[in-house]
Amino acid sequence: xxxxxxxxxxxxxxxxxxxxxxxxxxxxxxxxxxxxxxxxxxxxxxxxxxxxxxxxxxxxxxxxxxxxxxxxxxxxxxxxxxxxxxxxxxxxxxxxxxxxxxxxxxxxxx
Amino acid sequence: xxxxxxxxxxxxxxxxxxxxxxxxxxxxxxxxxxxxxxxxxxxxxxxxxxxxxxxxxxxxxxxxxxxxxxxxxxxxxxxxxxxxxxxxxxxxxxxxxxxxxxxxxxxxxxxxxxxxxxxxxxxxxxxxxxxxxxxxxxxxxxxxxxxxxxxxxxxxxxxxxxxxxxxxxxxxxxxxxxxxxxxxxxxxxxxxxxxxxxxxxxxxxxxxxxxxxxxxxxx
Numbered sequence: 001x002x003x004x005x006x007x008x009x010x011x012x013x014x015x016x017x018x019x020x021x022x023x024x025x026x027x028x029x030x031x032x033x034x035x036x037x038x039x040x041x042x043x044x045x046x047x048x049x050x051x052x053x054x055x056x057x058x059x060x061x062x063x064x065x066x067x068x069x070x071x072x073x074x075x076x077x078x079x080x081x082x083x084x085x086x087x088x089x090x091x092x093x094x095x096x097x098x099x100x101x102x103x104x105x106x107x108x109x110x
Numbered sequence: 111x112x113x114x115x116x117x118x119x120x121x122x123x124x125x126x127x128x129x130x131x132x133x134x135x136x137x138x139x140x141x142x143x144x145x146x147x148x149x150x151x152x153x154x155x156x157x158x159x160x161x162x163x164x165x166x167x168x169x170x171x172x173x174x175x176x177x178x179x180x181x182x183x184x185x186x187x188x189x190x191x192x193x194x195x196x197x198x199x200x201x202x203x204x205x206x207x208x209x210x211x212x213x214x215x216x217x218x219x220x221x222x223x224x225x226x227x228x229x230x231x232x233x234x235x236x237x238x239x240x241x242x243x244x245x246x247x248x249x250x251x252x253x254x255x256x257x258x259x260x261x262x263x264x265x266x267x268x269x270x271x272x273x274x275x276x277x278x279x280x281x282x283x284x285x286x287x288x289x290x291x292x293x294x295x296x297x298x299x300x301x302x303x304x305x306x307x308x309x310x311x312x313x314x315x316x317x318x319x320x321x322x323x324x325x326x327x328x329x
Contacts, residue, residue, distance in 0.1 A: 026147035041160035045173035
């Protein structure tokens with residue numbers, strides 16, 4: 001990826017992945033890799049941060065004779081995700097207005 | 111780098127960074143899970159994709175509010191980093207090997223002795239019992255012969271007054287019998303009884319020796 005992903009964006013994407021269904025670290029990384037070049041090690045601090053911010057909570061579930069830590073979105077995380085999405089829409093619009101020359105057209109039309 | 115090495119180095123770095131043990135365990139649980147989820151045969155690959163444990167540690171520490179200049183902060187770490195590995199695998203050669211091994215060996219011996227007692231105890235009992243039975247049997251036989259001889263002599267003396275001919279014959283037979291028994295048995299008794307005694311003593315010494323020898327070798 002030519003564009004760097006900042007921490008806020010990463011947080012938002014992780015929240016969105018977990019919102020779909022409860023999942024575990026390795027799977028979250030695999031999802032993220034569809035869009036961003038991150039390694040398994042990058043995710044841990046993100047998860048930790050979200051956990052401390054009480055946006056995610058964890059529970060252990062047995063899988064093949066061991067425990068796997070599942071992440072679950074909290075209601076606070078849900079709210080936060082909506083804010084992130086709204087923010088992203090605005091952000092995207094602003095970027096697009098310049099990068100895709102969309103805003104210019106709008107401005108011209110206005 | 112395999113999983114164990116990665117996790118060990120990561121733990122060392124986090125400990126150096128002053129993270130509390132709960133957080134360290136949480137992080138290690140996560141990274142171990144990553145290795146397990148990635149697949150058993152992919153340890154090297156997974157470790158490589160995660161980067162150096164030192165870098166990973168810096169990110170974790172920063173996230174938990176511990177400022178670390180960078181992986182260089184663990185500079186004295188990389189040289190000793192491989193060291194914890196061999197130490198982790200066999201700690202004995204590194205710390206007082208003779209002491210450790212002595213007590214280990216001794217403890218093991220006692221332990222084995224205790225857990226195998228259902229085997230050796232009956233064997234010991236049987237051996238001692240058989241030897242004891244032999245001695246008792248030998249003594250009984252000798253005693254029986256002597257008793258017979260004495261009985262004949264006494265019977266002969268008693269019979270002497272009623273039927274002198276039979277009495278004399280019994281008396282004579284008793285004396286001859288006793289004499290023969292004593293003659294035959296004397297050397298046998300003289301040797302057999304101490305020999306059997308020595309035998310029992312020997313078995314006991316041998317069993318004691320098993321333990322005493324162990325102690326001597328190691329002490």
